[in-house]
Amino acid sequence: CLHCVSHGHHPPTMGQKVSLPDPAPLSTPGEQNKTATGGQLFKFEDDAYKLFHPNVTPELYDENDGGEKPNWILDVHETSFPVSEQCRMVSNNVSRRVDFLAPGVGVFAVRFQTQAGFAKFLDEYKDALFENTHQLRATDESREKVFGVNFTAWANGEDAVDTVWDTADEDAAPNDAKTPTNFVDGKTPSGQKSATHSDDVPDETSDFDDDNDESNDNLSTPIRTVSGDDALDMKMGALDNSFLIRGNAVDVFRNQAGGALTNADVRVQLKDFDGQKITPTKGFLANAESSMFLLSPDAGRRDKLYQMDLERGAIVSQWACQKDGADIPMSDVVADTKSSQMESNHHTFLGLDDNRLVRWDARLRDGIAQELASPTLGYKDGHDFARGTKFKCMATTGDGCIAVGSEDGKIRLYGDSSMRQAKTSFPGLGSPITSIDVTYDGKWILATTATCLVLLHTVVQDGKTGELTNGFKTKAGSSIAAPRLLKLKPEDALRAKGAPLVKGKFTWVTEQGKQERWIVASCQNYSILFNFRAVKLATAPDEKLMTFTEYNVVGKNAAIAESTFVHEKFTGDDTHLVIATTKGDVFCAGG
DSSP: OEEOOOOSSOOSOOSOOOOOOOOOOOOSHHHHTTTTTOEEEEEEETTEEEEEEEEEOOEEEETTTTSSSOOEEEEETTEEEEOSGGGOOEEETTTTEEEEEETTTEEEEEEESSHHHHHHHHHHHHHHHHHHHHSSOOOHHHHHHHHOGGGHHHHTTOOOTTOOOOOGGGSSOSSOOOOOSOTTTSBOTTSOBOOOOOTTSOTTOOOOOOOOOGGGGGGGSOBOOOSOSOEEEEEOOSSSEEEEEETTEEEEEEEOTTSOEEEEEEEEEOBOTTSOBOOOSEEEEETTTTEEEEEEGGGTEEEEEEEEETTTTEEEEEEEOEETTEEOOOSEEEESSSSGGGOTTOOEEEEEETTEEEEEESBOTTSOBOOOSSOBOEEEEEEEOOTTOOEEEEEEOTTSOEEEEETTSOEEEEOSSOSSSOSEEEOOOSSOOOEEEEOTTSSEEEEEOSSEEEEEEOEEEOTTTOOEEETTTSOOGGGSOOOEEEEOOHHHHHHTTTOOOEEEEEOOOOSTTOOOOEEEEEETTEEEEEEHHHHHHHTSGGGTOOEEOOOEEEEOSSOEEEEEEOOGGGTTTOEEEEEEETTSOEEEOOO
16 A cells, blocks of 8 residues: 655645536527537636536637648637647546636636537647647648657557557556555545546546544654755665755665654765865666765766765765767766666666767776776767757666657667667657656656656567567567556646646566556645556556546645655555655655
């Protein structure tokens, strides 16, 4: 089960079930004639949807009709606004309902009178969104230009006939995900039930109980650290310690049995050998978690990597990122595999820049570890790609395969033996990918965009052997499952003031055979939690559900710097959430 944390300050309610009022009869022949494409309009006010107009027909029109650059506008009753991902449109096929955010106006829902009217509107809206996003007309030729010939249906949310949906690992997994029954464990921060609806779930459905676990009340108390710069990141350890990065300092926490964290009252100042402060935004643990490698790409230090000795509490090396004497700037660095930070003899790791993917080696060419104050990283392997790849982020599987997300939304999968050419490439859906994660076994990828989490299932059937494999091992092609989108409901996006989703990730698994059970992302003052098992079952191909909006919410009274999980070594069959706010308060569900 999942253990979560709450706080005494209660932000506005998020994640609760919000149903539409019962349909009202159409009173006049004029209204009845509009039922083919019309519906009832509701506005979200005071935490409820209220009837705003008994019969409206949403209309889409292009302000630049006939021009080269489309500019589609959605007009609903007296409200008009440009079509974009910022509308946070979600649909419910069962109730013929679409919900959307009208920027600057509010949140609305339309319940269509007929299934045909509902389907017609969705098709037209998808075309308008495509044209506004890509500035191309929604023709087959344009879609092939953007997504490629083999991925036009995939990008439209259509699974191929031979799509594989491998959930065999759910049947016998010992660490089974259970729906949370307490919030501090089972309630939203305001004490209301946490429940949502998805495209294929009627509004009346609720998956969450109202049981309260009084034994977890103590978990609402934060672990406080001394004042300092804003927290930027939380690095969880699987051994003795975990670390909160605060500007140019690192606060140390002790990992405890049962999943708890305690403040070690140790702060390490980050300064280079010239005494200048280092403010890292990227980094990873290494050398059996006795070292941390830190990168400051936003501060003009992209060609240097700083190694902090966590036992000595100081920067001990300033690594130069070079190849053949030329500086090679980096924008991201990650460990080689999901578990390599726990290994004492693992010397390689990965670096990324806009058009470059590199495996570095922190040893001399003859294999002896460098101990110089300012050594140069060994360029073990890598490739410089054509300009325009716009790499942004990366993650690794348990066996060292690499998933790379790009500014243009593309996702590339590289095997564990070569970085020269991606085994599988997915086209972008129109939004930049800001972070990416992958399960230990490589079967699932989670890409974070500002308005949704893109979930990809990489499993396909090998055409020669008939066995199941994944897109890291073979070229997957168009038979791979279409993307599933994990979204906030529009009313929750409004409560979060349109803040982007950031740093989506799976629960942390470092061992073959274990299964990730939860997904978390941060959004302003909120941690958004998706039950991964529920997502997989609800969005299976037979369910015809491509957008999932069932989640739990934990709110805090400060912006959240990191939402993450305690390593399963300390929690057994449970999953414990950790939240670090920018103020430096850390909340942990262990104990």
